[in-house]
Amino acid sequence: MNIVVVGTGYVGLVTGVALAHIGHRVTCVDVDEEKVERMRQGISPIYESGIEPLMKENMEANRLFFMTDGARAYREADVIYIAVGTPENEDGSANLTYLKQAVRDIASAVTKDVIVVTKSTVPVGTNHEIQRMFKQLAPHVHIDVVSNPEFLREGSAIHDTFHGDRIVIGADDERAAAVVADIHRPFGIPIFQTDIRSAEMIKYASNAFLATKISFINEIANICEKVGADVEQVAAGMGMDERIGSAFLRAGIGYGGSCFPKDTKALAKIAANIDHDFELLKAVIEVNNKQQRKLIEKAKKRFGHLAGKKIALLGLSFKPNTDDMREAASLVVARELVAEQAIVVAYDPIAMNKAKSVLPKEVIYADRVEQALERADAAMILTEWDEFRQLDLSVYVNKMKTPIIFDGRNCYALDDIKKYEIEYHSIGRKPIK
Ligand SMILES: NC(=O)C1=CN([C@@H]2O[C@H](COP(=O)(O)OP(=O)(O)OC[C@H]3O[C@@H](n4cnc5c(N)ncnc54)[C@H](O)[C@@H]3O)[C@@H](O)[C@H]2O)C=CC1
Numbered sequence: 001m002n003i004v005v006v007g008t009g010y011v012g013l014v015t016g017v018a019l020a021h022i023g024h025r026v027t028c029v030d031v032d033e034e035k036v037e038r039m040r041q042g043i044s045p046i047y048e049s050g051i052e053p054l055m056k057e058n059m060e061a062n063r064l065f066f067m068t069d070g071a072r073a074y075r076e077a078d079v080i081y082i083a084v085g086t087p088e089n090e091d092g093s094a095n096l097t098y099l100k101q102a103v104r105d106i107a108s109a110v111t112k113d114v115i116v117v118t119k120s121t122v123p124v125g126t127n128h129e130i131q132r133m134f135k136q137l138a139p140h141v142h143i144d145v146v147s148n149p150e151f152l153r154e155g156s157a158i159h160d161t162f163h164g165d166r167i168v169i170g171a172d173d174e175r176a177a178a179v180v181a182d183i184h185r186p187f188g189i190p191i192f193q194t195d196i197r198s199a200e201m202i203k204y205a206s207n208a209f210l211a212t213k214i215s216f217i218n219e220i221a222n223i224c225e226k227v228g229a230d231v232e233q234v235a236a237g238m239g240m241d242e243r244i245g246s247a248f249l250r251a252g253i254g255y256g257g258s259c260f261p262k263d264t265k266a267l268a269k270i271a272a273n274i275d276h277d278f279e280l281l282k283a284v285i286e287v288n289n290k291q292q293r294k295l296i297e298k299a300k301k302r303f304g305h306l307a308g309k310k311i312a313l314l315g316l317s318f319k320p321n322t323d324d325m326r327e328a329a330s331l332v333v334a335r336e337l338v339a340e341q342a343i344v345v346a347y348d349p350i351a352m353n354k355a356k357s358v359l360p361k362e363v364i365y366a367d368r369v370e371q372a373l374e375r376a377d378a379a380m381i382l383t384e385w386d387e388f389r390q391l392d393l394s395v396y397v398n399k400m401k402t403p404i405i406f407d408g409r410n411c412y413a414l415d416d417i418k419k420y421e422i423e424y425h426s427i428g429r430k431p432i433k
């Protein structure tokens, strides 16, 4: 079986590497020549733990190849996975430009029957549109289109691919579905087969539901702060109910990343297009927008104004174990602090390079956490990196001008903080003064 993966971002590269690892011959195609050149040397373009050894192992075993020449790869393919980006349009809908280009590239190259599997997250109805495009652009061959949405998380993408909860396959054609199911069988993960439109909807509904859990617990946290309850205790108690589940009940400064923000907006737009006002989802999005500004509000309340205050920003990526800055809360927080004329000194263990190109130019960067905290009036924790969780708390006391922490990720136990002369404001818990 000759498999081609189009697009080598988080999803495409991880999919290609994982399919090669379970024994398939996989060619990964990308239009970005520099990326392809680096991957040929075994260098991953994404920061993802465990990916490079797997790339090298499978390249050496002659199962994994990288190229820019899509036409050649598509001509020889039996199955083609599309994993190009589907970013957000200005109106919140999904931008299908890259996807449609990939479809045209494939249509103009293929000379034999092939199965095209869509891994990119696409609005309901898109795979049927792809089918129509193929019928029109490549009438000389038979192309089956299968929806196979992806559920991996950045930072644990390899683990998630080998240990996912389910593989969703949406197909109109039983034979095509069976071929795709056979490809994935060695993962040993339950396969859920359904129709194409339901598969497309499963992806959006899953992300929207997880985002809803987060906004829900964040609202509970905001109420906890006012009534003197502790959101960590509340989440633990709620999570013990199997019907609720304990996952995704971590209160904080909201969700970010390349998917929840764009997919929630895209689903709201899908609903709006059929005259359905998805009020619940719109509230989820609105709550998240407010939540990202929570630490700013707390700091303004504490200090009155932030002009001239030196604020250490700890953690810039949208979550730990990734350098991805897309829709990170740090973008909102840094912009706001700069607008308030605060002096912002930022530190992140991994995302610093990417951050420099997207944060306001006024932001100063520190090489180490201690350097960021030096003479700071306050610290704001935006990402729960282990480096911050495991930090000796005396560092805050010894380095800062005034050891005041605004923790947007509840990194520390309140009892630990109480052992030091630290003023601590976290999310959904009593402040310590
Ligand atoms: N990043 C994530 O954790 C997840 C993403 N998804 C979805 O998967 C899709 C891909 O996301 P990412 O991997 O984050 O995207 P990405 O933006 O990181 O990578 C996309 C890649 O496709 C390449 N590309 C674009 N057009 C091409 C073409 N015509 N031919 C060959 N290569 C082309 C780009 O150069 C780029 O390297 C999106 O629809 C996303 O919503 C789904 C689950 C998880």
Ligand SMILES: O=C(O)[C@H]1O[C@H](OP(=O)(O)OP(=O)(O)OC[C@H]2O[C@@H](n3ccc(=O)[nH]c3=O)[C@H](O)[C@@H]2O)[C@H](O)[C@@H](O)[C@@H]1O
Pocket: 121, 150, 151, 152, 153, 154, 155, 207, 210, 214, 247, 248, 249, 250, 251, 252, 253, 254, 255, 256, 257, 258, 259, 260, 318, 319
């Ligand atoms: O469609 C996608 O791209 C992916 O989106 C998310 O994965 P990802 O964005 O990589 O990261 P998550 O671990 O889900 O975290 C997303 C955001 O939610 C926040 N979060 C998560 C969990 C929680 O309890 N509280 C919380 O605030 C994180 O800090 C982060 O900003 C989903 O978890 C994946 O299943 C999905 O495939």
